[in-house]
Amino acid sequence: MAYPNDRKYTKEHEWITPDGTIGITQYAQESLGDIVFVDLPKVGTEITAGKTLGTVESVKAVSDLYAPASGTVVEVNGELATSPEKVNKDPHGTWMVKVKLKNPDELNGLLSAADYEKFAGEEAGH
Numbered sequence: 194m195a196y197p198n199d200r201k202y203t204k205e206h207e208w209i210t211p212d213g214t215i216g217i218t219q220y221a222q223e224s225l226g227d228i229v230f231v232d233l234p235k236v237g238t239e240i241t242a243g244k245t246l247g248t249v250e251s252v253k254a255v256s257d258l259y260a261p262a263s264g265t266v267v268e269v270n271g272e273l274a275t276s277p278e279k280v281n282k283d284p285h286g287t288w289m290v291k292v293k294l295k296n297p298d299e300l301n302g303l304l305s306a307a308d309y310e311k312f313a314g315e316e317a318g319h
Contacts, residue, residue: 195310197285201261201300202309208285209261209300213292217249217258220313222284225251231273231280233258233290238266240292242299247289249280262299264292 196202196218200210206221222228230250240246240260247258268291272279279287294300304312 196306198306201303201305202312203259203261203303204312205257205259206313207259207261209292209303211297211300213262213264213267213294214288215246215258215261215290215292216288217280217284218309218313219284220317221249221256222281225249225256226253227251228277228280231277231289233269233273234266236266236269240264240266249277258289260292261303262292262297263295265295266290267293 200208202208202218206218207215208218209215228249228251231247232250233247234240240263242260242263244260245257246260249256249258270287270289273289
């Protein structure tokens with residue numbers, strides 16, 4: 194799986210673009226299986242890097258979504274309320290929330306696409 198180079202990744206399997214758009218990775222989607230519900234924060238919610246920002250429910254489990262960076266939610270992907278399966282079809286093309294970043298430098302501490310791919314490969318092997 195090639196991970197897009199235009200974003201950073203977390204060890205919890207979220208991605209974030211420099212403009213604050215957040216979603217989950219292909220690896221996360223494959224681990225979860227068929228996604229049936231996505232619970233996201235409301236616009237205006239303050240999120241903190243490393244803390245839970247919502248949940249993704251699949252036929253297998255409910256998993257927390259973690260904020261890759263701190264900021265204020267400025268937009269939520271409303272399509273996911275009625276069509277959560279969009280995440281299964283295209284996890285790197287389907288965003289969940291958009292955030293006004295409090296400190297864009299926080300992204301420097303996240304994984305590059307190559308580093309994430311290596312991490313996900315090691316995790317899959319265990």
